[in-house]
Amino acid sequence: MSIKTHAEAAQEFIRDEPRTDWHDETLWFVRQKRDKSVHTLPEWELLRDWASRIKNHTLSNLDHYLKSFENNAIANGIKIHWASDAEEHNRIIYKIIADNKVCKIVKSKSMLTEECHLNEYLKDRGINTLDTDLGEYIVQLRKEAPSHIVLPAIHLKRQDVSETFHEHLNTEKGNYDPQYLAASARHHLRERFIEADLAITGVNFAVAESGSFVVCTNEGNADMGVHSANIHVACMGIEKLIPKTEHLGVFLRLLARSATGQPITTYSSHFYKPRPGQQMHIVIVDNGRSRQLGRADFRNSLKCIRCAACFNTCPVYRRSGGHSYHSTVAGPIGSILNPNLDMKANSDLPFASTLCGSCSNVCPVKIDIHDQLWKWRQVVVANGYVGKAKKAGMHGAAWILSNPRIYRISGKIGRWVMRTFPFIINHPLNVWYKQREMPKAPELSFRDWFKVNQ
Amino acid sequence: MKVGLFVPCYIDQFYPGVAIATYELLKKLGCDVGFPMDQTCCGQPMANSGFSGLSKACDKNFVNNFSGFDYIVAPSGSCVLHVREHLNEGASPAEIDRIRNSVYELTEFLIDILKVTRLKASFPHRVGMHISCHGQRGLHLSSMSELVDPGFSKPEQLLNMVDGLELLKPARVDECCGFGGTFCVFEEAVSVKMGKDRIQEHLRNDVEFITGGDTSCLMHLEGILKRQGSGVKAIHLAEILNSNL
């Protein structure tokens, strides 16, 4: 079965218009919270500029920072693993699990483990991993993928969650109260935390100069897991590095404000050393990132700190839902990251945008997302990942538009046809006409008028 | 001051009134306006669809038509942005650079170059302002809701000079209408939904007209308004600024 393109999936999503409105408004509410929050800081644009430049610097010296991070982390008693791709990442984690003969595994939100499909990999080997972020827990129970990197279950309504919890946690049928539902999950997951052998987390920031890393959550699930379990495995992409501890000040000020409008996440946990008797592992993953680093036009997408502000502001994302992007990271940032991972499979994504530019404006690290979408379109087409009809249409248009005489004649004929035989144009096969009237075709073009009236 | 009037292809063909208003307005403000007859299209439709290679001939044609002017002015933020960012062929790099920097969207030309502070225009209607993304976020014709910056708006500055006009803003003041060039057909469902949502917000303000600086956005909104049987009309800013002048 082939995966639906963004346009096809979006069309299906929009068929339920009230639900689309609800999805749009819910995410717009998050964008508004972000606006309110950032407007309390007069230095906001300066902060973005610093963050962008710190990340640009880091990427330009990334090999050095990776090595220094590794050295310092090892000195702190942390075990470092390197993974070239998703498969190797999964294999490393499986080996840690097998070597320690453990089976009770809790995981806090990590988009990298989603990108690597770790859960499925472990499941195939008889190991169940429990996602503990409430949103991820919900989608895991429903056997769905997250639709948003910060709000994984944002595509679901409370009624959906209630039904899922009734089925799996035996909660009261028809109780849609978010307070009740969240409390039920808390109650259920507390036991899982307490008995956990191994906890997997992501990494928000890795500090080269100290070999430490920071994990941010609101729920406290990362901390509940790692401080309970005897083994902590943290997974990070190579782009998570920042040079110094003082830079955390810049990024922690930007992250939550951009993501949810909070001034900071409830917990910003700084890990330096394992506690006595605990094993601490870090898996450093490439999985296409070093290739993206080599693409001059696209390398600065690696600055991304996964706040999802670009999702929330994107008028297309809000009206098409995360699953329409058929990738772990959806939204505008996903549309510039995913073609690097698999250009053919994701060739539709750079076109899932009006290039309105709002994404680049909200980005806390100033990634020029909409410009990169435009550039990916060129790359995708140059690599031949474009439909025949579109290609033919573009060649035809280019021919007409580069010949002034042909342009004038075609225009005249076109307008005449539209006026005289409107049914030829106003037809279901004309996609424009499905839900919109065609513009009125005037008898005289401006050019014709100008010749007479100048 | 020799001003070349750049009339985007779809305006030439479908909305000559917008070009006429622009032409008349510039003339009345004292510009020596020329209209190069062999101009066609800036090449944006191809480039934005990933075929920037196919817009080279359009580049050359554009340069041939417009190299003799001090300023090039168009009633379209989107087409101006394309020329400014992507014009590449047809002359020496220095000349290309000069042309790129002399192309102006109408409202920025009126405010920044002509320094218009008064207009003898009258339009006694309730008008909803549609901010077009390429003009705003691309050409910085107005401040953007995402940024922590002082507020300003060149189009609004001009509309405020018009007698009797009551300017009304939608709740989401600068959300995209969903036109997006070929996006409007390749992502038809999202495109139309975005347009419907913009219109809905304007209707809540009980507007008679929706105006903006880009005819492409207005054509899209107009298409939806007409299908809905709405009495609200889309009108280009130039037509308002030129009314009763």
Add this chain to the structure above:
Amino acid sequence: MEAREKILQAVTANKPDLIELPEMDLSQAVRYSNLVEQFMNVLKASGADTFFENSGNLLVTDIDSVKQQGDFMINLLEKDERQEWEELTASELKGLDTCYIRAQLGVAENGAMWISEEQMSNRLLPFICQHLVIVLDPADIVDNMHQAYQQIKTGHNGFGVFIAGPSKTADIEQNLVIGAHGARSLRVYVI
């Protein structure tokens, strides 16, 4: 070490020319005329209960009333008590009702409080308790995160955390629910 070499080689080959770090004028960052008020307001908005007092009487009353209820509580404000909690496991701590702890520093811009391993003695305590009570000296409140990182010694211990409210989630329809997986409530005494 094959992957390590491969990755580092690719990064070296693909990275752009060196770009300098920005010079950051941290004095441009936000400051507040009343640090305590700003700090407490942000915390309240994050769902915490805040108390500002000179005497410490309210805190004493708080501790006494929890003691009277007879629930499992841990008071890390008393230095001598710290050691005995160090070794406790998650299952031994699962009944913990209230935990009292001192923060080294508070940040006015976001209500975050820095607690290092030194103060918590057992990393689980601030998270596994149902109710967390944090005590802070008003003199230890700074304006913003930049100042905070200048003051705290982050690498001093193996672990440290900024806590800025009770645990919370908005994962169901963006409805804010206080009490996710960490503490269900947070009381902050600025004394």
